[in-house]
Amino acid sequence: MGLVKACQLSDLEDGEIFKAQVADHPALALYMIGDEVFATSDICTHGEASLSEDGYIENGQVICSWHDGAFNIKTGEPCRLPCMDPLKTFPIRIEGDEVFVDL
Ligand code: FES
Numbered sequence: 001m002g003l004v005k006a007c008q009l010s011d012l013e014d015g016e017i018f019k020a021q022v023a024d025h026p027a028l029a030l031y032m033i034g035d036e037v038f039a040t041s042d043i044c045t046h047g048e049a050s051l052s053e054d055g056y057i058e059n060g061q062v063i064c065s066w067h068d069g070a071f072n073i074k075t076g077e078p079c080r081l082p083c084m085d086p087l088k089t090f091p092i093r094i095e096g097d098e099v100f101v102d103l
Contacts, residue, residue, distance in 0.1 A: 001103035019052035045085040
């Protein structure tokens with residue numbers, strides 16, 4: 001699918017997770033940590049929790065509040081049970097105030 005605009009940089013806040021709906025692709029979770037932005041699939045691989053709605057950022061991980069599982073935000077790798085399967089991750093490109101995701 002290539003680069004697709006996900007949101008404005010000003011939509012993101014440091015330490016917060018933003019849900020981005022891009023075309024007909026499944027929702028993405030965008031994370032701002034300092035001045036870096038990361039993107040993963042939004043749905044926890046353990047259940048159906050939306051990480052942008054039910055997750056929070058802690059030490060570079062997204063914690064899923066449904067069952068306290070965790071993933072590394074940069075790599076998508078699971079860090080804590082009951083999560084065992086990785087999240088998909090997507091490269092980000094920022095141009096001015098626009099955030100693009102490479103799908
Ligand atoms: S749904 Fe996320 S840890 Fe269970």
